[in-house]
Amino acid sequence: xxxxxxxxxxxxxxxxxxxxxxxxxxxxxxxxxxxxxxxxxxxxxxxxxxxxxxxxxxxxxxxxxxxxxxxxxxxxxxxxxxxxxxxxxxxxxxxxxxxxxxxxxxxxxxxxxxxxxxxxxxxxxxxxxxxxxxxxxxxxxxxxxxxxxxxxxxxxxxxxxxxxxxxxxxxxxxxxxxxxxxxxxxxxxxxxxxxxxxxxxxxxxxxxxxxxxxxxxxxxxxxxxxxxxxxxxxxxxxxxxxxxxxxxxxxxxxxxxxxxxxxxxxxxxxxxxxxxxxxxxxxxxxxxxxxxxxxxxxxxxxxxxxxxxxxxxxxxxxxxxxxxxxxxxxxxxxxxxxxxxxxxxxxxxxxxxxxxxxxxxxxxxxxxxxxxxxxxxxxxxxxxxxxxxxxxxxxxxxxxxxxxxxxxxxxxxxxxxxxxxxxxxxxxxxxxxxxxxxxxx
Numbered sequence: 001x002x003x004x005x006x007x008x009x010x011x012x013x014x015x016x017x018x019x020x021x022x023x024x025x026x027x028x029x030x031x032x033x034x035x036x037x038x039x040x041x042x043x044x045x046x047x048x049x050x051x052x053x054x055x056x057x058x059x060x061x062x063x064x065x066x067x068x069x070x071x072x073x074x075x076x077x078x079x080x081x082x083x084x085x086x087x088x089x090x091x092x093x094x095x096x097x098x099x100x101x102x103x104x105x106x107x108x109x110x111x112x113x114x115x116x117x118x119x120x121x122x123x124x125x126x127x128x129x130x131x132x133x134x135x136x137x138x139x140x141x142x143x144x145x146x147x148x149x150x151x152x153x154x155x156x157x158x159x160x161x162x163x164x165x166x167x168x169x170x171x172x173x174x175x176x177x178x179x180x181x182x183x184x185x186x187x188x189x190x191x192x193x194x195x196x197x198x199x200x201x202x203x204x205x206x207x208x209x210x211x212x213x214x215x216x217x218x219x220x221x222x223x224x225x226x227x228x229x230x231x232x233x234x235x236x237x238x239x240x241x242x243x244x245x246x247x248x249x250x251x252x253x254x255x256x257x258x259x260x261x262x263x264x265x266x267x268x269x270x271x272x273x274x275x276x277x278x279x280x281x282x283x284x285x286x287x288x289x290x291x292x293x294x295x296x297x298x299x300x301x302x303x304x305x306x307x308x309x310x311x312x313x314x315x316x317x318x319x320x321x322x323x324x325x326x327x328x329x330x331x332x333x334x335x336x337x338x339x340x341x342x343x344x345x346x347x348x349x350x351x352x353x354x355x356x357x358x359x360x361x362x363x364x365x366x367x368x369x370x371x372x373x374x375x376x377x378x379x380x381x382x383x384x385x386x387x388x389x390x391x392x393x394x395x396x397x398x399x400x401x402x403x404x405x406x407x408x409x410x411x412x413x414x415x416x417x418x419x420x421x422x423x424x425x426x427x428x429x430x431x432x433x434x435x436x437x438x439x440x441x
Contacts, residue, residue: 063093134254316351
């Protein structure tokens, strides 16, 4: 490339004969065919394909767990962004910091022995607005935050953890651990995340979010693991969850505000995950006024929690849950499926009145599931708002309590082979469909 450019410059410096003009044209054609992409790469990155790297130690961070590193870390992040992007490296050490902001094309890389430790001083977190339990509200901004950015990544085997005391703040809401808003092309890969009494990773109004190879360990109420909120195209793969609340909670706003915003959460893939403990392993709702659709769960293992899969809403919430599929899952001893249309927690200050406020539950399928527990299925809809199109097929294992199906139409039970019942297999009320006429399976 350098030789071609050099020859062209020499030719430009001379008067061009017909021969020289032809030769120059051929050189430029060769550059276009074989070198133009490389030339553009040089222009974009400055050093060809070489990734820019910014070590936080070079910007004043010391990593002793005592010194507040907020300004030094932010300098490194800003320098990376101003240079057009690259990697911000956290070598071994404990970095005490308040809220820091990522911008487009910035990639945090945590050494396996690096800890990003959130400050316990609320003054280290600026106030702003964030969606909290379905509504936009005043909040302390997250430990790691981004707004209207793209191409963001947090990778490496290190640890990110919030302060145990500050997570209890409310009015304004405590800072979440990681919160990206209106961002695109996000990757979290590798770190361990710890939070207490507050959500851990909360992408809101984001697209193309990939979460993989995480260990999420949280403590106390409201300490959800991953909460995609009105997001599109989300992949959660090969993660392990041990949380004090829901492991994964899929949301899309609440009540009249959520309907007005009208941004669904859709195209969600959850694969190869292990749900060790928590409340619901995978919760859809209860904040779902913008709708939730096209959620696919496969090759996951569910163990100690309230329930593996919980679809929850209440009158006034509006919205919908539709096109949910779970397949090839292992569940127990927790129940496999709860559908709740009268969920009591988190009421609406401005619910949607009348029939328009009912949430539609449509096209829910679970297949190839292995269960081992007391209870497996509880579907409790209402006569005015029955669930529609629930399919449960190829379910094997043990349970002792009846499957409850209340106010549901177009139900299909197929290839159910479970044992251990002490009483009837099904408890039916206002339920219609196929496979509902057998006492034992």
